[in-house]
Structure formats: structure tokens, C-alpha cells
Amino acid sequence: MRLDRLFEPKGGAATSADGATIERLRLRVRGAVQGVGMRPFVYSLATRFGLSGHVLNDGDGVAIEVEGVGIDAFRAALEAERPPLARFDAIEATRLAPRGEDGFRIVESVAGKVTTRVPADAATCPACLADLFDPTSRFHLYPFVNCTHCGPRYTITARLPYDRPQTAMASFPMCADCARDYRDPTNRRFHAEPIACPACGPKLDHPIEEVVAAIRRGEIVALKGLGGFHLLCDARNETAVAELRRRKVRDAKPFAVMAANLASLEGLVRANVEERRLVASAAAPIVLMEMVEGAVAPSIAPGLGRLGVMIAATPLHHLLFWEAAGRPTAKEKLEAANDFVIVATSANPGGEPLVIDDADARRRLVGIADLIVGHDRPIVIRADDSVTQVIAGKPAFIRRARGYVPEPIDLGGDGPSVLATGAFLKATVCVTRGREAFVSQHVGDLDTAETIRFYRETAAHLLSLLDVEPELAACDLHPDFFSSRFAAESGVDVLPVQHHAAHVAAIAAEHGIAGPILGLALDGVGHGDDGSAWGGEAIRVTAASWERLGHLRALALPGGDKAAREPWRMALSALHAIGDPEATKGQVSRVLETAKIPFPARALVDPVAARIASGREASTSSLGRLFDAAAGLLGLRMIQDHEGQAAMELEALVGEPIHDAGLFRIEGGVLDFRPLIAELARPGLDPRFGAELFHGAAIDGLVAWAVGLARPGEAIALGGGCLMNRVLAEGLVERLTATGLRPLLARSLPPGDGGLSLGQAALARAHLTNKETRIP
Numbered sequence: 001m002r003l004d005r006l007f008e009p010k011g012g013a014a015t016s017a018d019g020a021t022i023e024r025l026r027l028r029v030r031g032a033v034q035g036v037g038m039r040p041f042v043y044s045l046a047t048r049f050g051l052s053g054h055v056l057n058d059g060d061g062v063a064i065e066v067e068g069v070g071i072d073a074f075r076a077a078l079e080a081e082r083p084p085l086a087r088f089d090a091i092e093a094t095r096l097a098p099r100g101e102d103g104f105r106i107v108e109s110v111a112g113k114v115t116t117r118v119p120a121d122a123a124t125c126p127a128c129l130a131d132l133f134d135p136t137s138r139f140h141l142y143p144f145v146n147c148t149h150c151g152p153r154y155t156i157t158a159r160l161p162y163d164r165p166q167t168a169m170a171s172f173p174m175c176a177d178c179a180r181d182y183r184d185p186t187n188r189r190f191h192a193e194p195i196a197c198p199a200c201g202p203k204l205d206h207p208i209e210e211v212v213a214a215i216r217r218g219e220i221v222a223l224k225g226l227g228g229f230h231l232l233c234d235a236r237n238e239t240a241v242a243e244l245r246r247r248k249v250r251d252a253k254p255f256a257v258m259a260a261n262l263a264s265l266e267g268l269v270r271a272n273v274e275e276r277r278l279v280a281s282a283a284a285p286i287v288l289m290e291m292v293e294g295a296v297a298p299s300i301a302p303g304l305g306r307l308g309v310m311i312a313a314t315p316l317h318h319l320l321f322w323e324a325a326g327r328p329t330a331k332e333k334l335e336a337a338n339d340f341v342i343v344a345t346s347a348n349p350g351g352e353p354l355v356i357d358d359a360d361a362r363r364r365l366v367g368i369a370d371l372i373v374g375h376d377r378p379i380v381i382r383a384d385d386s387v388t389q390v391i392a393g394k395p396a397f398i399r400r401a402r403g404y405v406p407e408p409i410d411l412g413g414d415g416p417s418v419l420a421t422g423a424f425l426k427a428t429v430c431v432t433r434g435r436e437a438f439v440s441q442h443v444g445d446l447d448t449a450e451t452i453r454f455y456r457e458t459a460a461h462l463l464s465l466l467d468v469e470p471e472l473a474a475c476d477l478h479p480d481f482f483s484s485r486f487a488a489e490s491g492v493d494v495l496p497v498q499h500h501a502a503h504v505a506a507i508a509a510e511h512g513i514a515g516p517i518l519g520l521a522l523d524g525v526g527h528g529d530d531g532s533a534w535g536g537e538a539i540r541v542t543a544a545s546w547e548r549l550g551h552l553r554a555l556a557l558p559g560g561d562k563a564a565r566e567p568w569r570m571a572l573s574a575l576h577a578i579g580d581p582e583a584t585k586g587q588v589s590r591v592l593e594t595a596k597i598p599f600p601a602r603a604l605v606d607p608v609a610a611r612i613a614s615g616r617e618a619s620t621s622s623l624g625r626l627f628d629a630a631a632g633l634l635g636l637r638m639i640q641d642h643e644g645q646a647a648m649e650l651e652a653l654v655g656e657p658i659h660d661a662g663l664f665r666i667e668g669g670v671l672d673f674r675p676l677i678a679e680l681a682r683p684g685l686d687p688r689f690g691a692e693l694f695h696g697a698a699i700d701g702l703v704a705w706a707v708g709l710a711r712p713g714e715a716i717a718l719g720g721g722c723l724m725n726r727v728l729a730e731g732l733v734e735r736l737t738a739t740g741l742r743p744l745l746a747r748s749l750p751p752g753d754g755g756l757s758l759g760q761a762a763l764a765r766a767h768l769t770n771k772e773t774r775i776p
Contacts, residue, residue: 024053024067024096027078031089032119032407033062034162037148039106040190041083046104047185049074053101057161058110059467067098084149085119085282087407089436106191109161117438118157118465120403121226121383123284123313125150127188132315133322133334138177143316144202144377148192150282154406155227155381156194160465164193168378175200202377204316205358212323214371215342220244222347222361222369226314227383227402227441228354229347229361231369232258238297241343245299247368248349251641254301255345256286256308256385260321260338268295268341269307274390283403284313285386296341303645305652308387310344313403346384353444353454356382381461382454383441391726392733397750398724399426401441406462408436409748409758412512416768419463419470419490420760421483423499423526423753425643427451429459430757432765433468437509439749439758446482455486474764476502476756478527495767497760499526500537500720501546503751506759507717508541510748514766515542518549518710520702520732523720523752524564524624524643533557535622535720538669538709544766549709550669552626554619556612563625566639567646569608570625571632574677576612623698623722626673633680634690647725650695653688654727657696664701671705673697699731707739715742719759721752 029038034057042055042064049070056063066074075093082088124132128147131139139145146152156168164170174182178197181189189195196202211232214221218240221232231248233240235257245251257268262280265271269289271279279287291307301307312318322328324340347355347365355361358374365372383402388395397404413435420430427443440458444451463470474495475487487494497505503526504519521537528534529548536552556573563569611617624647631637631646636653640646663676676697680690706716716736723729729745736743749755 020069022067022069022098023071024065024098025071025075026094026096027064027066027075028060028062028092029064029078029088029090030061030092032085032087032117034118034160035148035153035157035193036085036119037083037188037190037192038062038086040148040185040188041081041086042078043104043106043185043190045074045077045081049077052104054105054107056107056109057163059161063110065096066104067101084125085122085153087119089410106185109163117406117408118160118162119153120283120405120407121153121155122150122282122403124315124318125282128315129318132318133329135329138197138199141208141319142198142201143204143208143314143319144194144196144375145315146192146194146196147188148190149188151192151194152226152377155379155383155402156377157465158380160467162193167193168380169194169196172196172201172377202375204373204375206371206373208319208323211371211373212320212340216324218243219370220247220368222355222365222372223316224356224358224361224374224379225316226379227381227385228356228379229365229374230344231347231365232342232344235296235300235341235343238299241297241299244343244345244368248345252302252645253642254304254308255343256310256387257296257300258310258312258317258342258344260318260325260340261311261335263335263337264311264339264341265289265309266337267292269309272390274393274395278388278390278395279309279311281403283386284310285388285403286310288387288389288398300343303649303652306389310385344385348444350448351445352448352450354382354384381441381458389724389726391729391745394745394747396724396729396745396747397754399442400428400439400749400754405441406438406465408438409510410512411435411437411509411762411765412514415765416471417468418472418474418761418764418768419459419487419492420474420757420764421459421476421487422757422760423476423483424478424481426750426753427455427483428754428757429455429462430761431459431462431466431468431470432761433466437758437761438462438466439755442754452482455482459486472764472768474760476527476760477529495760495764497763498529498546499756500528500534501539501541502756502759502763503719504539504541504546504717504759505762506749506755507719507744507746507751509758509762510746510755511715511717511744513715513717513744516540517542517715517717518706519717519719520706521720522623522702522718522722522728525620525622528621533618533620533622535620535624536626536671537621538705541717541763544763544770546763550671550705551621552623553670553672553674554621555625555629556617557620557622557625558608558612558617560618563620564628564640564643567628567632568605568638569632570629571638572605572609573612573617574626574629574633575681576609578674578678578681623720626698627694627722629677630680630690630694633677634685634687636687636691644721644724647722650691651725651727653691654695655688656692657699657727657731658689658692659696659700661693661697661700663693663697664704666701666705666708669709671701673701676701695727695731699728699735702732703735703739706736706741710741713740713742715744717744719746719751719755723751
């Protein structure tokens with residue numbers, strides 16, 4: 001939080017009957033301060049310290065005026081005791097002349113230009129959970145119970161200021177009891193905008209017992225949650241999980257599961273302290289943790305060693321586990337381990353956006369779900385579950401959405417407003433306002449009409465919610481991405497930003513570094529400014545420019561995008577790079593035959609090898625494609641069912657990386673892994689040994705490369721999708737730190753394309769400020 005700014009008095013002080021000085025102070029609190037119980041919190045503080053005045057929401061946040069003797073104590077308590085969901089960015093104070101008024105009031109919100117923000121959705125708080133299972137509470141077993149400390153926020157908010165008429169609750173008039181709680185300053189639901197109860201609030205359209213019974217029978221249920229519909233089934237029923245895969249047309253991409261509580265993680269995963277803290281946080285993300293073998297159906301996470309787990313985050317979810325446990329009443333039984341574990345995956349048929357509308361669900365999910373369960377509270381903004389992991393002892397994102405969006409990134413200083421449009425895969429948009437960058441929730445791959453529609457809606461909603469008009473739009477350098485065309489439609493000047501420079505700039509922006517900073521951008525593919533496919537880059541970024549210092553030695557990219565889906569092609573390319581083309585063809589053919597790859601792929605070996613040998617194929621410096629080549633050489637994965645499958649399965653084999661084998665060369669800024677390829681190509685190499693050798697050599701080579709390019713003590717930004725590989729990321733952090741360098745990982749956003757828009761925005765702001773950036 002920024003330091004307070006204190007303005008000089010506009011009037012004199014008064015004295016009380018006992019001679020104490022009476023002061024009046026105006027406080028402006030900025031940040032995530034609406035919808036989190038700030039007004040009742042301020043009211044209770046003012047009452048406690050015997051102060052008069054008022055508090056209100058307006059477009060800038062929360063405005064407070066207090067008068068009396070205990071103002072210093074009030075200010076200290078304001079910061080020290082803030083509500084659980086409140087985030088203070090700044091507190092500005094102005095001394096005023098005392099007015100001699102009595103009492104403290106909460107006054108109606110003031111409309112105007114909005115500079116505050118709405119908080120993220122939050123998991124059910126302990127007090128509401130107690131109400132949910134208290135037979136004497138009017139919220140007993142009510143699946144939409146909430147208060148100022150928990151419940152829906154961003155996903156129900158249409159516009160600011162955050163008041164009930166601006167949310168999805170506008171169509172639910174409060175009953176007398178809810179209205180009384182809403183007006184009662186001593187009640188934790190005082191001005192809780194989503195407040196509702198069975199008498200006046202949203203209603204589920206199927207009873208909880210029917211949902212649980214269907215899951216117990218092995219059926220698939222579509223259930224409407226906070227940010228969209230989930231598809232649920234019994235996580236220990238292999239038949240049900242396999243059927244869900246068949247209906248959803250999702251061959252092998254891992255599913256996440258939901259457990260009742262922290263106690264239920266035992267026997268499911270081996271969770272460390274930080275993982276347990278993260279999964280139980282108010283954001284309630286999915287957390288990847290080491291899986292206990294045999295804990296869930298085999299096809300939930302095939303070929304992987306970790307399992308994505310979340311715990312019940314809404315009253316509705318808690319009721320499912322309560323019903324499955326036999327409706328316990330004792331508190332200790334409610335908190336005990338529950339053996340009911342369910343798959344909870346996004347209801348997004350065909351890779352399209354998450355279904356959020358009840359009528360749409362009945363139309364689109366009828367062939368997937370046996371039972372569709374909705375309710376009548378609209379979802380204004382769809383948001384998938386966030387997916388996280390712990391890397392080097394701290395949380396890191398794989399997908400950032402529900403529970404975290406729209407929390408901003410502090411850019412360290414005010415600047416112009418820009419719109420950044422991301423790339424093609426894992427698209428997000430970023431809008432800057434003042435000193436903050438707001439990155440949208442995960443949208444997805446821009447390859448369907450529905451996803452493109454969602455992308456447009458997301459950008460429009462973010463711009464509207466923030467009430468800004470961008471001065472510049474930044475996009476990826478690739479001209480054919482929809483995101484690049486969308487930037488061109490924005491009506492402002494467009495700045496194309498090279499993909500990997502944006503990866504490095506995103507890490508720098510998050511960590512508040514204006515530059516210069518050296519970065520390793522390691523991913524699948526990105527459009528280089530020479531027109532080739534980059535993906536293993538050493539780049540130095542300043543605030544407004546960037547320079548490519550080196551790259552991985554290029555390999556042929558046979559078939560272009562097909563090479564990303566068919567690792568045998570990259571295996572063929574890698575083998576061709578080290579030796580005899582005829583031996584290469586024979587080895588790949590034998591591996592394809594052994595792996596029982598369909599005949600069309602085997603028949604393509606000769607013509608693909610011929611094209612590689614002729615030099616007619618494009619080339620790539622991508623580390624991601626080198627991972628694919630390694631998986632192919634080891635016979636681990638020759639054709640991928642989903643993006644990143646080969647690399648994920650390769651990582652899953654690693655116990656400890658094998659270091660110091662010297663399987664790389666560096667010359668003229670080019671990192672050459674041909675010695676590693678030659679070692680992996682040895683016939684009969686054990687896949688586990690090969691995976692450990694590959695990871696160790698990759699870490700060693702990248703560290704040596706960075707050390708050769710870095711300035712003493714320089715920060716090293718580690719960005720790109722390959723940094724979602726925990727073995728690689730932790731190995732780089734450990735070994736770079738040992739050299740005296742300062743490795744930086746993405747912490748507030750995903751390291752891959754999900755965080756790319758932040759880097760684009762940072763470079764665009766710097767361009768406007770400095771009027772100088774490298775525009776290819």
C-alpha cells in the first residue's frame with residue numbers, strides 16, 4: 001500500500017469539555033474496498049472510538065469523515081483491522097474544521113467516474129458455514145448464504161459502484177428480515193449486497209439429495225456454480241469418469257477433483273504446508289499436489305504424478321458433501337474427512353467457453369449431463385476455476401480466473417491507459433488505469449466463434465467496469481491472430497509487441513522493474529521479428545525497448561503447427577540434426593510401430609524426413625518443441641491428445657534431475673542441445689532416466705547461458721509456458737541463485753500466454769511515456 005498523503009488543515013481545532021482536542025479528518029481509501037464490508041467496519045470503528053461523521057462508497061473507493069478525540073487510534077485500527085477481503089492501495093487524509101455534529105452515519109453511494117474496483121469472489125467464511133448448518137439459523141441449509149466477508153462479487157457485478165441494483169441480485173427484493181440485517185450496523189451482513197435467504201433469494205431447481213444420488217449412481221451432473229456450470233461425477237468410479245471423457249470428447253487432459261475440506265486431502269494427495277494454505281484460501285483455487293497412487297479413478301490424470309484438487313468453496317458445494325456424509329449435525333463430524341470425492345470440471349463442450357446460462361445449459365449440455373441443476377441467480381461474468389501450484393515455496397498460476405480476478409497488478413506509478421489484447425492461446429486482455437494493470441480472467445484459445453464472442457464481451461466489460469478509454473492498443477506481432485485484428489478494431493493506434501519480449505516484460509512489470517532486465521522466454525512458439533518461430537530466447541528488456549541476445553539452436557519444424565501435436569515429427573527433426581537421415585527414419589519408424597501409432601503417421605516418416613533433409617521446412621528455436629522431441633525420442637508420447645501432454649508426462653517421470661553431464665554447447669549466444677539429443681537417441685534408454693537427464697541438462701544449459709549473458713547481480717526474468725514445469729522452474733531458481741543472480745518467476749499471473757497481455761501493456765505504456773520502443 002502507498003504511504004498516506006496528509007493535507008494541511010482547512011480549519012482550526014476545537015476542544016472537548018475536558019480540554020481534549022477535537023479534530024475532523026477526511027479519509028479517502030482506495031483499492032478493493034467496495035463489497036467487502038468496509039462501511040459497516042468503519043461504522044463499528046467510529047462507534048468504538050466515539051467519533052461522529054459519515055462513510056460512503058463513491059467512484060474513487062470509500063470516503064470517510066470522522067470527528068472527535070480518538071482519530072489517531074481510529075486511523076491505526078482502520079489499517080490494522082481491515083475486513084478480510086479488503087485491499088488498501090492508498091489512504092489519503094485531509095484535516096478539516098470540526099463541525100460539532102453528533103452520531104456516525106452510513107450515507108448512500110455517490111455516482112460518478114469510477115476509479116475503485118470490485119473484489120474477487122470469495123469462498124464461504126466460517127461464520128456463514130456455521131449459519132448453513134445451524135438448525136436455528138434462518139439460513140439453515142440455504143445454498144446461497146453469504147455476508148460481507150464471503151460470497152459472489154465479480155461474477156455478479158455489472159457495473160460500479162458496487163451496490164445491489166448494479167448486480168445480479170437486483171431482481172431479488174429483500175424480505176423484511178434481510179432488509180433488517182442489511183440496515184443493522186452491528187450485523188456482519190450490514191450492506192452485504194448479495195444478502196438473501198430462502199424467503200426472498202435465489203433458489204436451486206433440484207434438491208441436493210437428488211444431485212448426490214445421481215453422482216452415487218455413476219451419473220454425470222451439470223451444476224451451476226459461482227462462475228459457470230461444473231460437470232460432476234464420482235472421482236472414484238472409473239466407468240463414470242471414462243464416460244465423462246467420452247461425452248465431453250476429452251481424451252486425456254487431466255480433470256480436477258473436489259474434496260470436502262482439508263481433512264479430506266489425506267489419502268488423496270500429499271500436501272505440504274503451503275499447498276494446504278493455498279487450497280484453503282479465500283480464493284479457493286485448484287492446487288496441483290502429489291497424488292496418492294490409486295486414490296482416484298486412473299483416467300482422471302493419466303500418466304501424471306500430480307492431481308488438481310480444490311475443496312468446497314460455496315454453500316452449495318458444502319451441502320453436497322454434507323448430504324453425502326449422511327447429514328451430520330455435530331461440528332466435529334462436519335469438519336472430519338469425507339470419502340466423497342467428485343470430478344469438478346468446466347462445462348465447456350468442445351473447448352468452448354464455460355456455460356453460465358440455465359437455458360443455454362439445457363441446450364448445450366443435454367448430451368453430456370444426465371442431470372442439469374441450475375438456479376435463478378444470473379452469472380454476469382463467466383469465470384473458470386483458477387489453477388495453481390507451489391513452485392520454490394510460493395504459489396504460482398497455471399490459470400488465473402475465479403477468486404483472483406479482477407485484482408490488479410501495481411505498476412509502480414501512474415501512466416496512460418492502454419488496452420493489451422494477448423495472443424491466440426490462453427487469451428486474456430489487460431487494461432491499465434493509473435498505476436494499475438487489470439488482467440482479465442482466462443478466456444481460452446481463440447479458435448471458435450463462441451470463444452471469440454466471450455473474448456469481446458470480456459474486453460468490453462473490463463473497459464466499462466474501469467471506465468477508461470485507452471490511448472493505445474498493444475497486440476502480438478503475429479498478424480493473423482484474432483487478438484491482433486481485435487486491437488486494430490479498437491479505434492486507437494496499435495503497437496505490435498514481439499511475443500517473447502512481452503513474456504519478459506510481464507515478469508518485469510509484476511516485480512516492479514523498469515529495466516534493464518535479462519529474461520529467458522521459454523515456450524512453445526511465438527512469432528519472431530525475423531518471421532521465424534521463436535521459443536527459446538534470451539532477451540534484455542528496458543522500459544520501452546528490447547534486444548534479442550541469444551536463442552536455442554534451431555531445429556526443423558516439420559509440418560508447422562502439426563509438429564506441436566505430433567512429437568514424432570520433432571523427434572525426427574532432432575535426430576536429423578545429429579546424424580544420418582537413413583538411421584533417423586528407421587529409428588522413428590520403429591518407435592512409431594512399437595507405440596502402435598496409426599498407420600497414416602508411420603507412412604509419413606519418409607516424406608517428412610525428405611522435407612527436413614531438403615531444408616524446405618521452417619525452423620524453430622522453441623524449448624517447448626525440444627521437450628516434444630525428447631518425449632518422442634524416449635517413446636513416451638508420439639501424438640498428443642492435448643496441448644503440453646508430452647512435456648507434462650516427461651516431467652511426471654522425474655524424481656531428481658541428473659545434473660552436470662555437460663550435454664550442451666554455447667557459441668555466439670546460441671545454446672545448442674545436440675549433445676543431449678544424441679544421448680537421448682541411444683536405443684533402449686530407460687524413459688525415466690532419459691527424462692531426468694533431459695531436465696538436468698536443460699537446467700544446466702540454461703543457467704550457463706544466462707550467466708554468460710547477465711550483468712553481475714542482475715535480475716533474470718523467467719517467463720513463457722515452459723516455466724509451468726515445476727522441475728525446470730525450481731531447478732533454474734536454485735542454480736541461478738547460487739551464481740549470485742536474482743531469478744524472478746511469475747507469481748501474480750501465469751508465466752505463459754495467460755500473462756502475456758500484461759507484458760504487452762507494460763511496453764505500450766512505456767512507449768507512450770518515452771515515445772521510443774522497438775516496433776518490428
